[in-house]
Amino acid sequence: MSLAETFFPTLWSNLTPHQKRRAVLDQLLAGRTAEEAADLLSAIYGVIGTNHVRGVMDRHRLHEQPAVKAAATARRQVERAAVRARARGTGSPVVxxxxxxxxxxxxxxxxxxxxxxxxxxxxxxxxxxxxxxxxxxxxxxxxxxxxxxxxxxxxxxxxxxxxxxxxxxxxxxxxxxxxxxxxxx
Incomplete structure (x- = not known):
């Protein structure tokens, strides 16, 4: 990290479209929703709304990529398993x-x-x-x-x-x- 980055952090508005695409894609591949991606990216790049993330997703058609679809499917399966575990009374896998x-x-x-x-x-x-x-x-x-x-x-x-x-x-x-x-x- 350079001295300039210490005092002048990179803001979302200063990123190139490619950098924004990569940042959002990384979050989606980790199985995060648009809301979660916006929250996490806000901590890094300053205030970012959910609509910023959704705009990048739509412009670059990120939601159509097979790897993103697979990550979203895996997340839904884990969430369903947690709901079923709570319904059975065995507790949630959340630590x-x-x-x-x-x-x-x-x-x-x-x-x-x-x-x-x-x-x-x-x-x-x-x-x-x-x-x-x-x-x-x-x-x-x-x-x-x-x-x-x-x-x-x-x-x-x-x-x-x-x-x-x-x-x-x-x-x-x-x-x-x-x-x-x-x-x-």
Whole structure:
């Protein structure tokens, strides 16, 4: 990543049609819907609406590609299996996150940004293990837990604790990030 990209991130409007097609196609091949693709791409390229994604899909006829059809079919099969499992009372195959304190032998991330995640100091340490970019939802805290801008994507985690309605950060991270001038961080 160049210094210019650090201060001036690439926006969706600055991408070429080919780059937009590739970004949307990658999301569709991963089995995501247009809404999910828009949410994920918004985190990368700034605000992108579902209609932007649908427009790219229509212009390039991405929904007609065999690989995209196969990914959508596989997703529908998994969703149907989950519905059937819930109907039988056997539960859902979805894995739910639990606080670190309840997991035996779990440790918070260490000083070095490694495969377990980044380090946070003392009083601002989250109680949840960090989430990856793909695991974030509208109701999870999006505070980055890495400090080095050259951290590899696989080592980038976000807080992930539940947030209030319309908030980007949980109460603890909001207090840590938004302090009055002169207040100790």
């Amino acid at each position: 739910k996150l639990r606080p670190v304190s309840r997991l035996p032998g779990a440790r918070l991330p260490s000083v070095s940004s490694g495969p377990t995640g980044p380090k946070l100091s003392g009083k601002h340490r989250p109680k949840y293990v960090g989430l990856t970019l793909l695991q974030l939802t509208a109701t999870t805290c999006k505070r980055p837990l890495w400090e080095d801008p050259d951290t590899a994507l696989k080592d980038k985690f976000f807080c992930g604790r539940p947030t209030g309605a319309g908030a980007s950060y949980c109460a603890g991270c909001a207090r840590a990030m938004y302090r009055a001038p002169g207040e100790d961080r």
